[in-house]
Amino acid sequence: MLNVLIRRILIAIPVLIVVASLTFFFIRLAPGGPFDADKVVSPQVMKNLNAAYNLDAPLHEQYFDYMSGVIVGDFGPSFRYPGRSVSEMIYTGLPITFELAFYALMIAVALGIFSGVLAALKRNTFLDYFPMAIAMLGICVPTFLMGPILVLVFGINLEVLPVSGWDTLAGDKLLPSITLGFAYAAYIARLSRGGMLEVLGQDFIRTARAKGLSEFSIVTRHAMQGGLLPVVSFMGPAIAGLLGGSFVVETIFQIPGLGRFYVEAAFNRDYTMILGTTIFFSAMIIFFNLLSDLAVLLLNPRARENL
Amino acid sequence: MNNSSLWQDAIRRLIQNRAAMIGGITVIILIVLAVFAPWIAPYSYSYQNLDLGASPPSAEHLLGTDVLGRDLLSRLLYGARISLLVGFVATGVALVIGVSWGIVAGYFGGRVDSVMMRIVDVLYGLPFIIFIILLMVIFGRNIWLLFAAIGAVEWLTMARIVRAQVIGLKNQEFVQAAQVMGVGNLSMFRRHILPNILGPIAVYATLTIPQVMLLEAFLSFLGLGIQPPMSSWGTLIRYGVESMEEHYWLLIYPGLTFTITLFALNFFGDGLRDALDPKTSDN
DSSP states (O other), X not given: OHHHHHHHHHHHHHXXXXXXXXXXXXXXXXXXXXXTTSOOOOHHHHHHHHHHTTOXXXXXXXXXXXHHHHHTTOXXXXXXXXXXXXXXXXXHHHHHHHHXXXXXXHHHHHXXXXXXXXXXXXXXXXXXXXXXXXXXXXXXXXHHHHHHHHIIIIIIISOOSOSSOSSSSTTXXXXXXXXXXXXXXXXXXXXXXXXXXXXXXSHHHHXXXXXXXXXXXXXXIIIHHHHTHHHHHHHHHHHHHHHHHHHHHHHHTTOOSHHHHHHHHHHHTOHHHHHHHXXXXXXXXXXXXXXXXXXXXXXXXXHHHTO | OOOHHHHHHHHHHHHHOHHHHHHHHHHHHHHHHHHTHHHHOSSOTTOOOTTTOSBOSOSSSTTOBOTTOOBHHHHHHHHHHHHHHHHHHHHHHHXXXXXXXXXXXXXXXXXXXXXXXXXXXXXXXXXXXXXXXXXXXXXXXXXXXXXXXXXXXXXXXXXXXXXXXXXXXXXXXXXXXXXXXXXXXXXXXXXXXXGGSHXXXXXXXXXXXHHHHHHHHHHHHHTSSSOTTSOOHHHHHHXXXXXXXXXXXXXXXXXXXXXXXXXXXXXXXXXXXXXXXXXXXXX
């Protein structure tokens, strides 16, 4: 177990370094300097600007300066917002994005597991077909359509919930969290239904029934442990997907989180901001994938044997 | 092909599956509409009637017009060309990379396999959506680059599926017989391996198309995908959201078209999977 952990971390570190380096050099390939879009400035000012942002140093020096900054969490200054550093923007945006992702994940897990397990238990009845049809809807209606429709219905027509903002009006966290969580609830429902159906047909469940255990404890104590494994291994990719979804949801609901900063940086060609957030997002996603793989190993003795 | 009975069985099962057939027919209709859009569309996609502005659905403009007085139905038809083109081309790119990767890894096995699959494992863990955005920012919002970038992301699962299939085939007698007869690697792949894994490839390719279209629409929605004056369904949804408070039809019709298409592709893909491999079917 410890071996696996160490091996996985030893792979993750070089991957992260390669990702960071590739991003760094890719950004340098971009046409034009970071200040080209601004008003024309004298060569002297341009020179001072380049010096201030360390752009006049040889490329390899820039690279080592940048990488040694990244290690201690310093992603350099923002090109677009003078006086603000990329790290500062990450630290202000991140808690909001995390909070949003957390609520969305809670909604997805609760709703998804409940309806998936129920559908598996009541297979081929209305309680199976109905949630699964909704789940198909959740997979086919993308976040960027679901969000505006919810806003149109609950925010504009019914006027029961705020249409934008975060932590400013009562209930303004509800719509973004539902929008972001719904698609994942759908995936989790399908995964847990499939996993449960597989487990429920096995011998040890029949044994548990023969022992006279109540249906409730058969499901919660015996079936769910194995049946929900696919959901656990989906958690890593889901968290990565939630980050992508946060780009859309934060844009729609005008939430000042890291996702919106990233999209804005992409529009403004704020190269240092893009570089910093890309490296940061990659590190986070690699970390969460690691976590979900380890959780599967902990929960599934069979996966441990195959190592 | 001498395994026609498998395909005949599959087609029979597919025809019996009503959801899959409706999905398939919808997709075919959409493709026909997209191909013939310039002849079917009542207006040009860039024709503006600024005096009219945004108007609700009417006899002249069946689905209404946008803020610049452009006919929504025409723009949806032209948008179908872009959205479906992205879906098919990017899936094609993913198919070529994924199938070659999977066949080579599975067939040669050993060290080659473990290195190639480790690369796939590592790539799986990376936030590709961010890299696509990065590419679009650096190299400009070029439609062909978009195809390549999306295709380059979606091949990973295909490689895994193909590899697993090839490993199963490798030890079968007809492959070993061909090896003994000295069949070269390339013709081995082409004549003996590929025809036997077409089923899973077809299924996964069908299910990749909606994912790719979703990814394109996502980027276009953020304004980082297809650029004006061209418009994909994602772009139209973006414009629809901007003016949904006053002009609901600009969001509803593009949204509905997109959702129905994804539904149709998913149902058809699921049906194809069940038809080719009855074992995986739930019911």
